[in-house]
Amino acid sequence: MTMTTAPTPTRPGRTLTGLTALAVLMFVVALLMALFYAPTDQQGHVQRIFYPHLGSFMGGALAYFIGAVASVLYLVRRNKRWDTLALSAIEVGLVFSGFNLVSGSIWARPIWNTWWTWDPRLTSAAVMWLTYAAYMMLRNGVENPDTRYRFAAVYGIVAFTTVIFTTVITRVRPDTIHPVVVGPSPQNAQGSFEVNSSAMTLTLVFNIITYIVLAVTLIWHRVRLENLAEYVQALRFKVISR
Amino acid sequence: MFLQQAGIPDNVNFLVLGMVVLFVMYGGWVASLYWRARNLRKNLELLNRQDMEQ
Numbered sequence: 001m002t003m004t005t006a007p008t009p010t011r012p013g014r015t016l017t018g019l020t021a022l023a024v025l026m027f028v029v030a031l032l033m034a035l036f037y038a039p040t041d042q043q044g045h046v047q048r049i050f051y052p053h054l055g056s057f058m059g060g061a062l063a064y065f066i067g068a069v070a071s072v073l074y075l076v077r078r079n080k081r082w083d084t085l086a087l088s089a090i091e092v093g094l095v096f097s098g099f100n101l102v103s104g105s106i107w108a109r110p111i112w113n114t115w116w117t118w119d120p121r122l123t124s125a126a127v128m129w130l131t132y133a134a135y136m137m138l139r140n141g142v143e144n145p146d147t148r149y150r151f152a153a154v155y156g157i158v159a160f161t162t163v164i165f166t167t168v169i170t171r172v173r174p175d176t177i178h179p180v181v182v183g184p185s186p187q188n189a190q191g192s193f194e195v196n197s198s199a200m201t202l203t204l205v206f207n208i209i210t211y212i213v214l215a216v217t218l219i220w221h222r223v224r225l226e227n228l229a230e231y232v233q234a235l236r237f238k239v240i241s242r
Numbered sequence: 243m244f245l246q247q248a249g250i251p252d253n254v255n256f257l258v259l260g261m262v263v264l265f266v267m268y269g270g271w272v273a274s275l276y277w278r279a280r281n282l283r284k285n286l287e288l289l290n291r292q293d294m295e296q
Contacts, residue, residue: 009286035261046253049260095271099264106260110253221275228282235289242296 009228016220023210023217030055030203030210038203041193046110050193051203053103054181055211060096063089063215064132064163071156074149083149084230086156087139088222090132092215097129111191112177121178124169128162135159 012020034051041047067089074082104122105115116122135155142148170180179185179192181204195201 044251044253046256099267239292
């Protein structure tokens with residue numbers, strides 16, 4: 001039987017407040033570095049989208065990883081808190097990977113002369129996003145809470161295969177046109193560029209760290225919201241049942 | 243203009259579009275988080291009052 005006791009809502013602690021302030025500060029600095037500090041590439045200013053584009057992918061992949069680990073822990077422990085963490089992480093992951101998809105499309109328009117192409121990497125990224133969007137729909141479609149948590153946990157683990165697939169596809173499919181910045185690009189890659197200066201490397205690393213910190217912070221806030229929703233729901237039943 | 247003279251294409255409008263999308267997507271989700279929390283706190287206040295009255 002799943003533990004359903006909702007934690008009593010409290011104000012954010014010092015750690016979360018500090019982490020939120022740090023995430024906001026880092027987000028502003030990362031954006032300023034991408035826009036003004038990193039040198040202009042031969043592709044023009046649109047190449048600067050790459051920094052939040054890759055950062056978002058890393059933040060989203062981390063969120064989905066947390067979602068998969070929390071799903072495993074839910075199946076092992078049957079504690080509602082792990083389901084709450086999985087739900088929160090996957091919702092945050094959808095925002096991050098959603099921006100990754102859209103920003104890639106915006107970069108592709110001037111560089112590839114198209115908003116979208118059914119390239120292996122782009123298709124796998126779209127499938128990944130749709131798979132996780134379906135996770136949210138699945139949750140809403142199952143009424144019994146215990147069944148919902150169990151189904152969602154299994155789905156959350158299986159869905160993570162799409163993240164692995166999207167990450168490695170540029171290494172295993174030479175026909176992709178999506179460039180790679182770490183290691184050699186696929187032979188058909190179009191719009192490749194090199195991270196060949198310390199300013200570019202620093203901006204890239206700082207953006208990746210920033211989006212990881214941001215993902216963790218937002219997941220934490222989303223967990224608190226879910227706990228508050230459960231507490232309100234429990235109180236509602238208490239008031240109605242009198 | 244200077245970029246074009248150096249052979250670099252001027253595509254800053256796509257960068258601006260990207261930044262707008264960045265703020266709309268992340269800002270929109272954070273705003274929805276705030277909105278959901280605000281509504282839940284209102285409900286909680288109401289339920290607490292009803293609970294006390296009973």
